[in-house]
Amino acid sequence: MQDKVVVVTGAGNGIGRGCALRLAEEGADGVVVADLSLDRARRVAGEIVEAGGRASAYAADVRDAQACEDMAQHAVDRFGRLDVLVAAAGINGQGASGDEHDGVTAGLTFSSRVWSNILDVNLTGLMQSDRAVARRMIAGGGGAIVNIASMCSAWASAGSTPYNVSKAAAWMLTKSLAIELAPHGIRVNAVGPGFIDETGMTEKTRADDHAFRAATDRILMGRFGRPREVADAVLFLASDESSYFTGSILYPDGGFNAPSR
Numbered sequence: 001m002q003d004k005v006v007v008v009t010g011a012g013n014g015i016g017r018g019c020a021l022r023l024a025e026e027g028a029d030g031v032v033v034a035d036l037s038l039d040r041a042r043r044v045a046g047e048i049v050e051a052g053g054r055a056s057a058y059a060a061d062v063r064d065a066q067a068c069e070d071m072a073q074h075a076v077d078r079f080g081r082l083d084v085l086v087a088a089a090g091i092n093g094q095g096a097s098g099d100e101h102d103g104v105t106a107g108l109t110f111s112s113r114v115w116s117n118i119l120d121v122n123l124t125g126l127m128q129s130d131r132a133v134a135r136r137m138i139a140g141g142g143g144a145i146v147n148i149a150s151m152c153s154a155w156a157s158a159g160s161t162p163y164n165v166s167k168a169a170a171w172m173l174t175k176s177l178a179i180e181l182a183p184h185g186i187r188v189n190a191v192g193p194g195f196i197d198e199t200g201m202t203e204k205t206r207a208d209d210h211a212f213r214a215a216t217d218r219i220l221m222g223r224f225g226r227p228r229e230v231a232d233a234v235l236f237l238a239s240d241e242s243s244y245f246t247g248s249i250l251y252p253d254g255g256f257n258a259p260s261r
């Protein structure tokens with residue numbers, strides 16, 4: 001990551017935080033730690049600076065197209081360039097967006113508001129982040145975009161139709177943008193994690209014995225993954241080590257999807 005300037009969305013917690021820390025550890029020249037919550041972003045940027053890296057906390061709601069443009073421009077203004085985007089901002093069915101989300105995504109009882117809210121963040125927000133960053137990368141002569149999708153991009157899970165659909169779309173967005181951006185020297189790939197610990201999204205599953213056992217029973221490695229294990233896959237796709245990868249997806253899922261059922 002040396003000499004590379006990185007933007008990470010949703011970097012205030014969980015997988016995004018893990019990616020921001022990991023890319024900084026690998027010598028990124030500057031990391032824009034972007035999140036809906038400025039407090040969270042500041043905390044993570046502080047961790048990077050404390051470890052000797054360069055970071056800038058930035059408040060950006062990916063649902064807001066102009067905020068995404070401003071976030072990408074901030075990277076260029078602050079660090080002089082923009083080479084890598086890790087787009088990790090996302091919500092699931094567990095109420096991550098507070099008042100706008102009643103937490104119901106099971107069956108057909110979820111509201112249209114919940115459906116739109118999940119799609120707004122996980123799909124429209126992803127597209128707006130990718131688009132804003134790609135515009136600066138085109139001007140700068142290339143780059144690498146890594147979208148955080150999910151194993152749900154390819155395998156449906158019960159009780160989360162809106163989330164599954166948003167993640168399948170995130171994977172299609174990745175492939176479509178890989179086509180559009182290849183002529184500009186921009187590679188676009190995705191990482192589709194399985195169950196990952198130390199994240200807001202798996203808190204409820206962790207706390208529910210039955211759900212936790214059902215999940216870990218199916219994971220060949222018998223445990224949830226760690227944000228750093230996802231960040232290692234992201235690091236590969238963000239770096240020149242993956243120079244022949246575009247339109248691909250890696251699934252750090254502990255073998256969850258290896259069995260045919």
Ligand SMILES: NC(=O)c1ccc[n+]([C@@H]2O[C@H](COP(=O)([O-])OP(=O)(O)OC[C@H]3O[C@@H](n4cnc5c(N)ncnc54)[C@H](O)[C@@H]3O)[C@@H](O)[C@H]2O)c1
Pocket residue numbers: 009010011012013014015016034035036037040060061062063087088089090091092096121125148149150151192193194195196197198199200201202
């Ligand atoms: N945790 C898992 O097991 C898992 C598995 C597969 C995929 N993912 C994906 O990984 C990504 C990160 O999830 P996580 O589990 O680390 O979640 P998390 O809740 O721990 O962190 C998500 C971060 O995104 C931020 N965020 C939420 N809405 C935002 C918005 N509109 N604009 C900007 N930032 C926003 C939150 O403030 C938070 O800091 C998501 O895209 C998620 O779908 C997670």
